[in-house]
Amino acid sequence: MSYNRVTPEVIEELKSIVGAEHVSDKPAVLAAYLSRSIMGIEAVKPDVVVRPKYVEEVRKVLMLANEYRIPVTPMAGGLSGGFALPLIKPAGILLDLSRMNRILKVDPDARYMVVEPGVRNGPLWAYFRKNYPEYAPPIPDGAPPAATVVGDALERGFTIVTNKAGPAADLVLGLEVVLPTGEVVRTGSWALPGAQPFYKWGLGPDFTGIFLGAQGTMGVVTKLAVKIFPHSExxxxxxxxxxxxxxxxxxxxxxxxxxxxxxxxxxxxxxxxxxxxxxxxxxxxxxxxxxxxxxxxxxxxxxxxxxxxxxxxxxxxxxxxxxxxxxxxxxxxxxxxxxxxxxxxxxxxxxxxxxxxxxxxxxxxxxxxxxxxxxxxxxxxxxxxxxxxxxxxxxxxxxxxxxxxxxxxxxxxxxxxxxxxxxxxxxxxxxxxxxxxxxxxxxYRPDPYVHAPLMYSRATAYYSMLKKLKKVFDPNGIMHPGRLCLP
Structure with missing residues (x-):
């Protein structure tokens, strides 16, 4: 599949969406993102970094990229060791979601919270200690304060309560996702307008799992509803x-x-x-x-x-x-x-x-x-x-x-x-x-050069269905191309 480069004209359009101060194609800035590739050995510098603040900005960026067939790589905290970096050239847009850092809701009765992808472990833990000391958010264990709950959940990672409650993905009650077509979808009971994200399985077949472990290949997660747990002294x-x-x-x-x-x-x-x-x-x-x-x-x-x-x-x-x-x-x-x-x-x-x-x-x-x-x-x-x-x-x-x-x-x-x-x-x-x-x-996190090819060469029926789903959610294949051996 062929992709287009980010032109000066596209950069100007991106600036009109998120503000000039939140768009950069400076070599030093691009190299700074590449330096985060601790664990993912193979990665390339993006053509431009875009830092949206709101869902509508994410939607407009994706629609623009979809129109021009420009690759998009979403990044929450950027601490997945390089997996949230482009793989191909032209590398396209790196969508840095760190400005989307609001704790939107904590429900101590239904025991869940709603956060944006830029909410980091350290501030989140401090927020709970101050405002909800009897509860603990499922922050990833072993990760630094700058890591994010959303990133850990999407990667199906390891939390401070994993022995008790299962991996981070099991704690997800619902997602808000922006698709590259510009559609905004919610999963679980959240899919019903006016409903709270209290019931993971929602209105019929559940879509949540399609975005967990997808490494940004299906869409951009802009909100996460996730369980919280009693905290003990x-x-x-x-x-x-x-x-x-x-x-x-x-x-x-x-x-x-x-x-x-x-x-x-x-x-x-x-x-x-x-x-x-x-x-x-x-x-x-x-x-x-x-x-x-x-x-x-x-x-x-x-x-x-x-x-x-x-x-x-x-x-x-x-x-x-x-x-x-x-x-x-x-x-x-x-x-x-x-x-x-x-x-x-x-x-x-x-x-x-x-x-x-x-x-x-x-x-x-x-x-x-x-x-x-x-x-x-x-x-x-x-x-x-x-x-x-x-x-x-x-x-x-x-x-x-x-x-x-x-x-x-x-x-x-x-x-x-x-x-x-x-x-x-x-x-x-x-x-x-x-x-x-x-x-x-x-x-746990298949890389596109070793794990995914070897697994999918055996799991052929699964891989065939995965490619069909990719086509449904991302018809032009702009989302993080190359990851999971997907175009």
Whole structure:
């Protein structure tokens, strides 16, 4: 499919829509957006950045782009590691939605909120602490304060309550979406004029899922209605150490079946020193950390209680199940965390993921979903392959909905200035993807060069239907062309 470049005449029309100060084709500005490509290795600079404030502005920009067949890439917080950047040339319009940053509604009775795509974790968390301290918004865990709830929901990501409530996509009650044709549609009960977004499934077949995981290929989400959750001041974290990932997964499942904990996540000891080991080589030796009590593998259980009595009950449940695991022959020990460690972990939002870039300047999260009981196999494969390709074997895993599934993530820390490391990273990604698809595991955010082609080459009926849906919602194919192997 062919596309047109952004001409000076088009730029003038864009300025007339959003204001001249919110349109830029300056090389330095365009390069600044490209620099956000931490995790998505392949990306190109946009031709122009447009920053709308209102839905009507988004609608007019899309209609203009549709008329001239100019590609459009929507971006909320821009912290998806490069996935919200253009893939093709001409790169077209980067639609930066960060000015759309209003918290439009909080309903503490129906327990949902309505936000725009530019609402960021830090301000949102502060807003709730001040105005609705008894509730918590489902901000993404491990992401920085500048990340967005909308971006996490659309990517079907990981929130502070994922072990309890499922992935971020499960919390969505409704969307407002602007299609490239200029139509504005709402999903769920929101589709009925005058109705509130209280019922996800709406008026008939639900359209919401078409836009979740679509990576901006179907339209531009301008509002999100999403669940909020009771927030507790009674919190604790318990951590347990293991000698291998299989024991960690088996013992943790015993706890997960008791359905305690808002967040359960862990991994291997490399999660601790990665950001430091480059500066001090001895920190890359496990024996250094073993003397400090750091386990080879560990799992954290974040507990929120209704009161101190309930919190103590949850502690007892976790310890009871770990004792049962020990009696069954699993080598497990409680890892006593320092109060400062607990405080850092319980702080919201946190910045756990970001320091990995300090290894050599970049990191790649290659995230997959597996059944919980297969996550041990996944971990063993990842560690072996990362060492084989010469990368620190950093591995993280978390429970989704009390162990119904797992989100597994090798964190590949690499030097973005080294062609050799980038090529080895690509080879690692392709090698493991072929293995994981063979096992029936699902990639969280399929890239268009490895994950999507390999998956869709097998899921041919699904891919055929996906292309038909794309044609319905985006007949000229202007929305983020190239993502998900879509035109």
């Amino acid at each position: 009674h919190k604790d974290i318990l951590a347990f150490g293991f000698e291998n990932p299989q024991d960690m997964i088996k013992a943790t499942m015993m706890v997960l079946k008791q359905e305690v904990g808002v967040m359960v996540q862990g991994g291997n000891w490399w999660l601790v020193p990665t950001r430091l080991a480059e500066e001090n080589p001895k920190l890359a030796d496990y024996q250094y950390w073993a003397k400090l009590g750091v386990p080879l593998w560990f799992m954290n259980f974040e507990l929120w209680g209704r009161d101190e009595e309930d919190l103590e009950y949850q502690r007892k449940v976790v310890r009871r199940e770990m004792e049962k695991a020990a009696q069954a022959g699993i080598k497990v020990r409680e890892w006593k965390l320092h109060p400062r460690q607990k405080k850092s972990r319980l702080k919201k939002p946190n910045k756990i993921a970001i320091p990995y870039a300090k290894w050599r300047g970049a990191f790649l999260f290659i995230t997959w979903y597996t059944p919980w009981m297969e996550a041990g196999d996944f971990a063993e494969i990842c560690v072996k392959k990362m060492e084989e390709y010469g990368f620190p074997p950093v591995f993280w895993v978390a429970s989704i909905e009390h162990g119904r599934e797992a989100i597994c993530m090798p964190i590949v820390c690499y030097d973005p200035t080294s062609p050799d490391e980038i090529e080895r990273l690509r080879e690692f990604n392709r090698d493991t993807t072929e293995m994981f698809i063979e096992r029936g595991w699902i990639n």
